[in-house]
Amino acid sequence: MELKEKEVLVTGAGGFIGSHLTEKLVAEGANVHAFVRYNSKGKAGFIDSFPNKTRSKIDLIFGDVLELETVRKALAKIDCVFHLAASISVAYSFKNPEEVIAVNSKGTLNVLTAAKDNNVKRIITASSSEVYGTAITVPISEGHPLQGQSPYAASKIAGDKYAESFYKSYRIPITVVRPFNTYGPRQSARAIIPTIIMQALAKDKIKLGSLTPRRDFTYVTDTADGFIKIAKSDKVYGEVINLSNMDDVSIGELANKIIKLTGKKAKIESSDERIRPENAEVQRLLGDNSKAKKLVGWSPKVSLDEGLDKTIEYFRGVVR
Numbered sequence: 203m204e205l206k207e208k209e210v211l212v213t214g215a216g217g218f219i220g221s222h223l224t225e226k227l228v229a230e231g232a233n234v235h236a237f238v239r240y241n242s243k244g245k246a247g248f249i250d251s252f253p254n255k256t257r258s259k260i261d262l263i264f265g266d267v268l269e270l271e272t273v274r275k276a277l278a279k280i281d282c283v284f285h286l287a288a289s290i291s292v293a294y295s296f297k298n299p300e301e302v303i304a305v306n307s308k309g310t311l312n313v314l315t316a317a318k319d320n321n322v323k324r325i326i327t328a329s330s331s332e333v334y335g336t337a338i339t340v341p342i343s344e345g346h347p348l349q350g351q352s353p354y355a356a357s358k359i360a361g362d363k364y365a366e367s368f369y370k371s372y373r374i375p376i377t378v379v380r381p382f383n384t385y386g387p388r389q390s391a392r393a394i395i396p397t398i399i400m401q402a403l404a405k406d407k408i409k410l411g412s413l414t415p416r417r418d419f420t421y422v423t424d425t426a427d428g429f430i431k432i433a434k435s436d437k438v439y440g441e442v443i444n445l446s447n448m449d450d451v452s453i454g455e456l457a458n459k460i461i462k463l464t465g466k467k468a469k470i471e472s473s474d475e476r477i478r479p480e481n482a483e484v485q486r487l488l489g490d491n492s493k494a495k496k497l498v499g500w501s502p503k504v505s506l507d508e509g510l511d512k513t514i515e516y517f518r519g520v521v522r
Contacts, residue, residue: 203282203324203434206231211280213237213267213313214287215260216247218389219328219381223284223426224249228259230430237276237287240264248388267309274316282324282433285313291392292332292354296479299353303360310361314368314376324375326433327365330358331382331418331446331487341490344380344442352482362442369440377438379429382446382489386422386509387516395419395510398457399517402464411476413454416486418446421509424502431498438497446489447502463510 210227214220215236227234238246246262265272267287277283288306289295295302310327317325334342335349350356362378369376385395394410394417401408428445432438451459457470477483494500504512 208281209233209279210282211235211237212284216249219384219422219425220286221248221388222422223429225256226426226430228256235261235263237263237265239266267312270312273312274319277316277320277322280322283317283322284429285327292352295352295354302353303357306357307360311364314364318372318374324433326429327378329362329378329380331380331489333359336485337488340488341448342488343490344444344493351484375439377432378442379432380444381425382418382420382487384420384422384425386513395513396517398460399514402461402466402468406468408457408468408470409473410453412483413472414452415483416450416452418450418487418489419506420445420447420502421504424504428494428500431500435498443494444489444491445494446491448491450488460510464514
């Protein structure tokens with residue numbers, strides 16, 4: 203589906219990946235509708251910081267993905283929906299599993315139901331590499347077993363299976379996208395790369411959890427580009443597609459790299475309170491992106507060092 207002049211809705215549009223995707227969709231010439239969680243202050247997340255020439259082209263819709271009728275109304279006359287609204291923190295899911303599971307599973311079910319009822323022509327749902335759990339084989343292909351090592355992972359697995367069932371039951375044009383550890387400007391300070399950067403810029407000690415897990419990091423503009431390429435393709439209905447850099451680094455190696463790039467001197471400490479429960483820690487995520495390359499011609503353009511430089515520069519502005 204070509205997106206220019208199409209009616210396109212993004213759930214979670216005010217968030218980290220969602221805001222970058224929303225910007226790119228405006229640049230694509232789509233008529234963009236941004237579904238943002240209702241709040242009493244009328245704030246639209248990062249969309250509020252967009253230049254006016256971009257912001258003025260976005261139709262804001264406030265609501266909650268847990269309210270089916272609100273979602274159904276938002277999807278009326280929509281050609282393509284990108285469903286990114288989620289409760290994203292693994293750590294938070296240990297403390298509040300019911301909330302995370304509700305948003306990520308029931309919220310996805312509501313979007314799928316509303317899309318089906320409105321005959322939406324293209325549906326893209328955002329999954330997570332956390333659904334794979336600790337790698338059994340590497341690189342991790344889309345056929346890798348799913349492992350619910352945290353309530354967050356379980357909630358995303360449920361959402362993915364809802365999408366699979368809707369494709370098989372109703373033959374609606376769904377694709378599940380699984381980004382691997384997206385990072386970049388606007389990411390929450392709770393995520394690992396901003397956590398390291400913020401501490402490196404402000405302190406002489408960086409407190410982290412386990413330093414040995416390995417992750418495959420993809421810069422946010424590459425991830426957003428992957429969503430758009432997938433939405434444009436008619437070869438990926440019913441498919442699950444990884445978006446990964448196809449390279450991994452340990453948390454300890456990552457911290458040392460960031461310290462070097464910031465030009466600071468800091469000592470790394472592993473703090474017990476930051477370590478996940480033993481069986482919940484995903485030890486290695488290294489994604490196979492060959493399917494994305496083959497089907498939609500996507501591959502990451504931004505190297506880890508380049509992406510970290512851009513992210514560090516962004517957070518320098520935040521801490522000033």
